Amino acid sequence: MSFTTRQSESQAPGVPKVATQGAEAHSRDWSWVEASVWNERMLAALENGVKGGKWFSLIDKVYRAQTLRAAWQKVKANAGAAGVDGQSVERFAARAEMYLEELSTALKKGTYRPQPVRRVEIPKGGGKYRPLGIPVVKDRIVQTALKFVLEPIFEREFLKMSYGFRPGLGCKDALREVEQLLREGYTFVVDADLRSYFDTIPHARLLERAQEKVSDGRVLELIEAFLKQDIVKEMDRWRPTGGTPQGAVISPLLANLYLHPLDCHMQQRGYRRVRYADDFVVLCQTAETAQAALEEVRRWVEQNGLSLNVDKTHVGDCRQQGQGFDFLGYRFEAGRRWVRKKSLTSFRDRIRMRTKRTRGDSLAKIVAELNPTLRGWFNYFKHAHPMTFKRLDSFVRRRLRAILRKHEKRPGLGICREDHQRWPNTFFAAQGLFTMDAAWKLASQSR
Numbered sequence: 001m002s003f004t005t006r007q008s009e010s011q012a013p014g015v016p017k018v019a020t021q022g023a024e025a026h027s028r029d030w031s032w033v034e035a036s037v038w039n040e041r042m043l044a045a046l047e048n049g050v051k052g053g054k055w056f057s058l059i060d061k062v063y064r065a066q067t068l069r070a071a072w073q074k075v076k077a078n079a080g081a082a083g084v085d086g087q088s089v090e091r092f093a094a095r096a097e098m099y100l101e102e103l104s105t106a107l108k109k110g111t112y113r114p115q116p117v118r119r120v121e122i123p124k125g126g127g128k129y130r131p132l133g134i135p136v137v138k139d140r141i142v143q144t145a146l147k148f149v150l151e152p153i154f155e156r157e158f159l160k161m162s163y164g165f166r167p168g169l170g171c172k173d174a175l176r177e178v179e180q181l182l183r184e185g186y187t188f189v190v191d192a193d194l195r196s197y198f199d200t201i202p203h204a205r206l207l208e209r210a211q212e213k214v215s216d217g218r219v220l221e222l223i224e225a226f227l228k229q230d231i232v233k234e235m236d237r238w239r240p241t242g243g244t245p246q247g248a249v250i251s252p253l254l255a256n257l258y259l260h261p262l263d264c265h266m267q268q269r270g271y272r273r274v275r276y277a278d279d280f281v282v283l284c285q286t287a288e289t290a291q292a293a294l295e296e297v298r299r300w301v302e303q304n305g306l307s308l309n310v311d312k313t314h315v316g317d318c319r320q321q322g323q324g325f326d327f328l329g330y331r332f333e334a335g336r337r338w339v340r341k342k343s344l345t346s347f348r349d350r351i352r353m354r355t356k357r358t359r360g361d362s363l364a365k366i367v368a369e370l371n372p373t374l375r376g377w378f379n380y381f382k383h384a385h386p387m388t389f390k391r392l393d394s395f396v397r398r399r400l401r402a403i404l405r406k407h408e409k410r411p412g413l414g415i416c417r418e419d420h421q422r423w424p425n426t427f428f429a430a431q432g433l434f435t436m437d438a439a440w441k442l443a444s445q446s447r
Helices: 040-048 059-063 065-078 089-094 096-109 137-155 171-183 203-211 217-227 251-268 287-303 341-354 363-381 387-407 417-422 425-430 436-446
Strands: 117-125 128-134 188-193 231-233 236-238 272-276 279-284 314-317 325-327 330-333 336-339
Touching (some): 059 065, 059 217, 065 089, 089 096, 089 137, 096 137, 137 251, 171 279, 171 325, 171 330, 188 287, 203 217, 251 272, 279 325, 287 314, 341 387, 363 387, 363 436, 387 425, 387 436
Parallel strands (some): 117 231
Antiparallel strands (some): 117 128, 188 314, 231 236, 272 279, 325 330
16 A cells, blocks of 8 residues: 655644644543443543542442443453463353352452462564463453443543554554555654563552542552562562553553553644554654654653663654554555565464464365464455565465375475466365455455
8 A cells, every 4th residue: 555745835844733633532432331330420420520530439330249240241251261270261150140249349348359460471473472461360350340440531531642452443543544644744753662561661650640530549559459460470479560461451451541641742742643552653744853753752751661672763754665664563664555574474374383284184174264364364454565465375375285285195395386287276266265365356446
């Protein structure tokens, strides 16, 4: 997908345009809020504002039986692995009413204490791993109930430039905003990377952010308890001194809360910024403005106990080859939107895992397993350069040809001319294999 550039005639070079993005409140659609918590009276208070700007007496909304039941249904639907106590969602379900009553009583009396979080490492490509915390089922329920109560309060304050983990907003919205700004001539981009953001958020300052809108001490204590949950990994156990545990239900909301002042700071200074959780870019019309924006970001980050990854933070004119930027899986460079190399590598690795030559399943079964992955990946990256889809289709078919050779007890990678003649592209189409290039052409015709 290409973008064009256009300099505003009324704007002096190097001076940021006054931002309107996020200046006016986005649509006040509260249909997503949990009905067991947010009745009409509370929604009216949310919309109109509460006395003093702070919310009191919220803990009773958390331990209310209806709220905990709704939270349990959410946790149950998400399933997930067991925490340190070994209790699965299925085991909890067998005695759910009793457990929920116990949770309600403990929260009401102030005796509830979160259990340690089980730490696991999940692959994230390139031989690296991402730490993931798995709370016990009971803690997931309480966190979900707490999120039901707090999210609308904080959401009312968040700006539209923030798209990550928010109701009604997502990756595609953020990408559309980036694309629109590029078309308007904001092609000098600050690509900033926060070093280990989720692990380094200062607890004290985060709690201060929460206190700006919440005055219920019991709720604030609950937030702090979740921030300071012990972490268990095999035989090791420790207490974190900063950060929000990745994998915790409440973490994305708290992470957005901490960066909200940066959103406000940049907007007040007229910068156009698009943020998805801790991944953000600042788009400017001149190199001078972009450098000034980077200094603003660096100053705020340092003042708020965070740090930038110097190696991954840069300023560039994304119209030029080699000066593009990565954002949410895409690479914006030289007037086009590509799939970033890391995303391509991850995709190929997933296909390799599903197309091992040693598996003895039929081609029909393998194709049926592949198609949801192929469709999902295409639906997200369908706005990338079409050359990508032809190459990946070819890669998938090559893996399948190697499997077919293995079925015949013949060695080979499925790349010779004989294999192409014996199993042409039309053969796999007849087997129902989803083809991204064909899907792109079909989508292009309908535009």
